[in-house]
Amino acid sequence: MARRRKKLEAGSWKLEAGTQQQPPPAAQAAPPPAPQGPPRNWPPVADRTLIGKSIKRLDGPDKAQGKAKYTYDIIRPGMLYGRLLGSPHAHARIKGIDLSAAEKLAGVKAVLALKDPAGEGANGKAFYQGDEIAAVAATTEEIAEDAVRLIKVEYEPLQALATAAQAMSADAPAVFPKGNVSQQSLQQEGDVEAALKSAAHIVEGTYSTQVQTHTSLETHGGICEWEGEKLTAWVSTQAVHGARDGIAGSLKIPQTNVRVITDYMGGGFGSKLGFDYQVVVCARLAKLANAPVKLMLNRKEEHLVTGNRPSAYAKVRAGVDAKGKLVAFDAETWGTGGAGAGAAFRVPYPIYVFPSRRQRHRDAYTNAGPQRAFRAPGHPQASFITEVVLDELADKLRLDPLELRMRNVLSATDPSQEDPSRQWRKYFPMGAEKIGWSKRHPTGDPASGPIKRGMGCAGNTWGGAGSRATRANCQILPDGSVLARIGTQDIGTGTRTLVAIVAAETMGLPLTGVKAEIGDTNYPFAPGSGGSVTVASVSATMRIACENARDELFAKVAPALGVEPSALAAKDGRIQVKDAPSKGMTWREACKLLGVQPISADGAFGPGLSSTGTSGVQFADVEVDIETGVTRVKRIVCVQDCGTIMDKLTAESQVYGGIIMGLGFALYENRILDRNTARMVNPNMEWYLLPGMSDIPEIDITLVDQPDRGPVGLGEPPVISTAAAVANAVANAIGVRVRKLPLSPDAILQALNEERTGGTL
Amino acid sequence: MTEPYASRHITLNHCSNLRHKGMYVTDTFASERQEIEPTAYWCLCTQKSFGPDGHPVSPGDCKSSRRCCEH
Numbered sequence: 001m002a003r004r005r006k007k008l009e010a011g012s013w014k015l016e017a018g019t020q021q022q023p024p025p026a027a028q029a030a031p032p033p034a035p036q037g038p039p040r041n042w043p044p045v046a047d048r049t050l051i052g053k054s055i056k057r058l059d060g061p062d063k064a065q066g067k068a069k070y071t072y073d074i075i076r077p078g079m080l081y082g083r084l085l086g087s088p089h090a091h092a093r094i095k096g097i098d099l100s101a102a103e104k105l106a107g108v109k110a111v112l113a114l115k116d117p118a119g120e121g122a123n124g125k126a127f128y129q130g131d132e133i134a135a136v137a138a139t140t141e142e143i144a145e146d147a148v149r150l151i152k153v154e155y156e157p158l159q160a161l162a163t164a165a166q167a168m169s170a171d172a173p174a175v176f177p178k179g180n181v182s183q184q185s186l187q188q189e190g191d192v193e194a195a196l197k198s199a200a201h202i203v204e205g206t207y208s209t210q211v212q213t214h215t216s217l218e219t220h221g222g223i224c225e226w227e228g229e230k231l232t233a234w235v236s237t238q239a240v241h242g243a244r245d246g247i248a249g250s251l252k253i254p255q256t257n258v259r260v261i262t263d264y265m266g267g268g269f270g271s272k273l274g275f276d277y278q279v280v281v282c283a284r285l286a287k288l289a290n291a292p293v294k295l296m297l298n299r300k301e302e303h304l305v306t307g308n309r310p311s312a313y314a315k316v317r318a319g320v321d322a323k324g325k326l327v328a329f330d331a332e333t334w335g336t337g338g339a340g341a342g343a344a345f346r347v348p349y350p351i352y353v354f355p356s357r358r359q360r361h362r363d364a365y366t367n368a369g370p371q372r373a374f375r376a377p378g379h380p381q382a383s384f385i386t387e388v389v390l391d392e393l394a395d396k397l398r399l400d401p402l403e404l405r406m407r408n409v410l411s412a413t414d415p416s417q418e419d420p421s422r423q424w425r426k427y428f429p430m431g432a433e434k435i436g437w438s439k440r441h442p443t444g445d446p447a448s449g450p451i452k453r454g455m456g457c458a459g460n461t462w463g464g465a466g467s468r469a470t471r472a473n474c475q476i477l478p479d480g481s482v483l484a485r486i487g488t489q490d491i492g493t494g495t496r497t498l499v500a501i502v503a504a505e506t507m508g509l510p511l512t513g514v515k516a517e518i519g520d521t522n523y524p525f526a527p528g529s530g531g532s533v534t535v536a537s538v539s540a541t542m543r544i545a546c547e548n549a550r551d552e553l554f555a556k557v558a559p560a561l562g563v564e565p566s567a568l569a570a571k572d573g574r575i576q577v578k579d580a581p582s583k584g585m586t587w588r589e590a591c592k593l594l595g596v597q598p599i600s601a602d603g604a605f606g607p608g609l610s611s612t613g614t615s616g617v618q619f620a621d622v623e624v625d626i627e628t629g630v631t632r633v634k635r636i637v638c639v640q641d642c643g644t645i646m647d648k649l650t651a652e653s654q655v656y657g658g659i660i661m662g663l664g665f666a667l668y669e670n671r672i673l674d675r676n677t678a679r680m681v682n683p684n685m686e687w688y689l690l691p692g693m694s695d696i697p698e699i700d701i702t703l704v705d706q707p708d709r710g711p712v713g714l715g716e717p718p719v720i721s722t723a724a725a726v727a728n729a730v731a732n733a734i735g736v737r738v739r740k741l742p743l744s745p746d747a748i749l750q751a752l753n754e755e756r757t758g759g760t761l
Numbered sequence: 762m763t764e765p766y767a768s769r770h771i772t773l774n775h776c777s778n779l780r781h782k783g784m785y786v787t788d789t790f791a792s793e794r795q796e797i798e799p800t801a802y803w804c805l806c807t808q809k810s811f812g813p814d815g816h817p818v819s820p821g822d823c824k825s826s827r828r829c830c831e832h
Contacts, residue, residue: 119815120814120815120816121811121814121815121816122809122811122815122816122817123811123813123814123815124815125815127811176817177816177817178816178817178822183821185796185797186796187796187797239785239786241785242784242785245785245805246780246805246808249778249805249806250805250806250807250808270782273782273785273786274780274781274782274785274803274808275803275808275809275810276808277807277808277809280808307801310799337801339810339811339817340801340802340803340810340817340818341800341801341802341810341817341819342798342799342800342801342802343799344797344798344799344800345797345799346797346799359797361797365817370801370809370810371801372782372801373782373800373801377799377800378799467786527785527786528782528785528786530782530785530786531782531783531786533786
């Protein structure tokens with residue numbers, strides 16, 4: 001039977017904050033309307049005992065002591081170890097796979113061919129290095145490695161496409177069935193050509209960002225254990241329910257036969273929201289071997305096959321009038337995410353008003369691992385391109401780039417009302433004050449000597465709304481314990497602690513008085529932890545479940561106190577009468593009234609407890625050595641909102657992490673493919689550079705609390721602006737514009753050299 | 762204008778095995794269709810960016826005319 005689908009209406013390109021964010025529900029049926037219940041709210045700010053405070057993670061000690069068991073750490077009785085054989089070639093026809101030697105090796109329990117030499121398209125070909133060819137399961141990791149080496153594969157290497165330029169060249173080989181380049185997509189508003197003609201100043205240039213590979217500390221993979229036709233899978237995933245969908249769908253078994261567990265996971269950043277191929281292979285090996293199998297990727301495989309932030313290229317023309325009002329932005333853009341679509345990004349970045357704008361985009365397909373969602377997909381690329389163009393326009397005008405931003409940044413649709421999701425006009429001056437912007441010199445540090453100092457800034461926006469499909473359960477047990485269950489997962493952000501905060505705040509208990517259980521498909525549905533939707537989804541829904549449970553307890557207690565249930569409050573470990581706090585009983589005494597029957601209440605996501613839309617700005621202060629090209633970021637200032645701050649400590653941690661990841665994008669990370677073979681030359685953490693401790697600058701965070709909005713997601717926003725702010729600071733320091741990332745020493749020296757021979761500004 | 766290759770505009774004509782991140786995140790407030798989308802697609806059956814027939818997955822490709830398409 002055809003699944004019920006919701007057809008989305010086409011819309012124009014509206015300049016709205018947060019529109020370049022997360023996908024709509026698309027093919028899924030619309031979430032059911034939330035069950036009607038009493039209106040729910042967060043407690044008044046003055047009454048909040050936990051929400052908004054700096055609360056340490058409940059599982060911090062377990063993590064620090066190694067007691068927290070990540071998927072990678074789990075060992076099951078009789079467990080085998082799985083390994084994959086990946087293609088050494090970026091593009092090859094598979095002419096034969098001989099598993100016999102591997103099958104005969106002592107200790108090998110299962111071997112699978114994952115390609116079919118007679119197969120069509122990708123079934124009979126490797127389209128990127130690491131493309132999975134075969135898999136084994138053996139009693140030890142070493143035997144599994146040996147068995148992989150015994151698999152004989154006959155490859156016919158084919159010409160590979162390593163770069164977008166190669167894929168787009170007229171004489172490129174036809175590698176992909178429908179061509180190496182996608183059809184062009186177009187978005188436009190206004191008459192760009194006429195607007196550019198009216199401009200007082202125009203900037204033209206080509207801007208680019210590199211491919212950034214996913215480098216989560218815990219690699220992808222899982223452990224699969226069958227019991228008859230039922231499968232339990234411990235998966236390093238950002239979506240336990242999504243993983244169940246993928247595993248069951250791929251294995252063609254009922255979802256009711258699959259349970260996915262993720263107690264702890266070591267980072268995903270978008271790469272663990274689907275594509276659970278290695279877990280499906282793991283399940284097949286486990287079935288074949290009739291034993292549990294663990295299959296976790298190694299670091300090299302992570303770089304090759306678990307996704308990336310695609311490259312971005314933009315040939316831009318942008319104009320500004322003599323009064324400093326932006327008039328037009330025209331961009332021809334392209335990029336590659338490897339052997340799959342999805343390299344798009346939208347420019348201009350939608351926090352600045354360009355009345356006329358046009359973007360024409362094409363994806364180029366190359367023989368490299370396909371892209372996946374990567375923390376704020378499309379945003380850092382678009383932010384870099386747009387913010388650098390803005391600084392160049394400011395230079396043309398001889399105007400402070402901060403002033404140019406203030407004249408053009410998006411503000412509230414209704415000027416008479418403040419829009420809490422569009423606060424850049426307030427935050428830019430706050431950040432400027434903190435970084436000491438008044439001391440900033442015009443482009444090019446006039447100081448003598450090779451060390452040049454500069455400042456730059458950039459803004460960001462995101463959505464971060466909650467999902468209406470979210471459900472939760474809260475139980476109050478007769479012994480006074482409280483159990484809060486929700487099928488979300490803690491991807492390292494502190495979600496387990498968040499659930500406990502909401503439950504404890506609602507029950508008037510200390511954090512130790514409640515137990516949060518997450519990371520299991522046996523718990524009520526919660527969305528994947530992507531798109532910064534988790535805090536809004538989980539907080540709002542858990543609050544409702546807990547209030548529903550607490551109200552049931554009030555109903556039990558009220559007769560004993562001779563009042564109506566609505567007269568009661570849960571506070572300081574007591575159930576008491578609001579207007580007469582001395583009249584009441586302890587929480588434990590109240591729960592004894594339940595007898596032997598616990599309260600179990602469900603909650604469905606409801607409106608009013610969360611919001612959508614964030615704004616933030618970042619400023620960078622850098623030093624650049626123009627003799628070596630080395631950039632040292634001295635300081636990052638960040639002003640960021642996220643609605644109601646639920647846990648200040650973990651919110652700040654999100655921002656620290658985002659900025660550090662943004663620094664990696666700005667200065668270090670770069671997937672390098674051999675231009676002839678398309679093989680990655682740096683698939684490790686030695687030559688694929690990430691920021692180390694000594695690279696991390698002083699980071700000054702101002703989190704703006706909006707206590708009346710309810711929470712909004714914060715995972716994505718802090719990573720967006722860092723690279724743009726650093727790039728603008730570098731140009732301010734050295735007086736030369738570097739229009740590509742990463743801002744590596746060679747890129748800076750090359751730009752300085754080009755300046756000497758013709759100029760970049 | 763040509764059909765957007767990378768649009769998330771998925772309809773009844775598309776294969777029910779077509780997946781993208783948004784389907785698991787379900788941000789139901791972002792309902793506005795955009796022509797230019799930074800979205801990766803994959804196939805539920807293969808868990809890869811290629812379908813059971815070995816060809817790439819996308820809203821433009823995963824329609825009823827494709828032999829592996831399911832509804």
